[in-house]
Amino acid sequence: MSKENWDIIRSKYVASAVRADQYPPTRMIEAAFIGRSNVGKSSLINSLCRRNGLARVSATPGKTQTINFYELEAKRTDEGLDERAKFYLVDLPGYGFAKTNRNNKEQWSGFISKYLSGSDNLGLVCQLIDIRHKPMESDLECYQWLKDCGLRVQIVLTKSDKLSKNAAMSQKALFKREMGLSEDDIITYTSSQHTNRGELINRIMAALVDNGVEEQEA
Ligand SMILES: Nc1nc2c(ncn2[C@@H]2O[C@H](COP(=O)(O)OP(=O)(O)O)[C@@H](O)[C@H]2O)c(=O)[nH]1
Numbered sequence: 707m708s709k710e711n712w713d714i715i716r717s718k719y720v721a722s723a724v725r726a727d728q729y730p731p732t733r734m735i736e737a738a739f740i741g742r743s744n745v746g747k748s749s750l751i752n753s754l755c756r757r758n759g760l761a762r763v764s765a766t767p768g769k770t771q772t773i774n775f776y777e778l779e780a781k782r783t784d785e786g787l788d789e790r791a792k793f794y795l796v797d798l799p800g801y802g803f804a805k806t807n808r809n810n811k812e813q814w815s816g817f818i819s820k821y822l823s824g825s826d827n828l829g830l831v832c833q834l835i836d837i838r839h840k841p842m843e844s845d846l847e848c849y850q851w852l853k854d855c856g857l858r859v860q861i862v863l864t865k866s867d868k869l870s871k872n873a874a875m876s877q878k879a880l881f882k883r884e885m886g887l888s889e890d891d892i893i894t895y896t897s898s899q900h901t902n903r904g905e906l907i908n909r910i911m912a913a914l915v916d917n918g919v920e921e922q923e924a
């Protein structure tokens with residue numbers, strides 16, 4: 707594949723849903739974001755869109771309990787080309803929220819799994835994992851479940867600024883090994899510094915283009 711050069715140039719919130727009939731009526735290809743509560747998902751979404759307040763950043767885990775849809779426009783500039791593509795960024799509730807009781811947890815998983823297994827438009831799932839942790843049961847289970855659904859998954863190791871370069875590299879190697887990933891399946895990220903922003907956007911767009919995102923000449 708040639709080196710793509712995509713950027714996110716526009717973003718807006720469109721809808722929150724707890725049921726399928728609340729999804730936005732216009733169908734577009736989707737990239738979903740999932741991870742444990744407090745992994746840095748809202749911060750990553752804001753960093754990708756270069757918008758401070760698009761998704762709500764919180765120090766208290768477990769706040770987002772709805773599926774949130776944002777409409778994004780990406781632009782590719784290569785050798786004078788000016789191509790645009792629109793898609794939905796889908797922010798999913800965090801999994802593994804310790805304070806959630808068993809009942810809530812079951813309800814929650816049903817609601818998420820319905821979305822993930824039922825969306826024909828889902829081109830990529832970005833699964834976020836805190837780089838400081840060892841691979842956790844819930845992360846491995848989630849990954850396996852997504853793969854079993856036939857979904858394409860990009861692993862993003864968040865908060866890489868919390869570790870030294872060397873420690874971050876060995877954590878990445880550990881996740882690669884334990885999850886059986888190739889180099890293209892996993893990336894480190896620091897939201898506050900937008901580290902690896904361009905590379906992650908290019909990977910997201912490559913997956914969406916493979917899955918039929920419509921590119922338009924501007
Ligand atoms: N050091 C550091 N902290 C981060 C980073 N991303 C998020 N955080 C912090 O982690 C906490 C949870 O972030 P948030 O984006 O709300 O996580 P969410 O619950 O997954 O949406 C907040 O206090 C953020 O400031 C990062 O890249 N580096």
Ligand SMILES: [Mg+2]
Nearest residue numbers: 747748762770
């Ligand atoms: Mg959040």
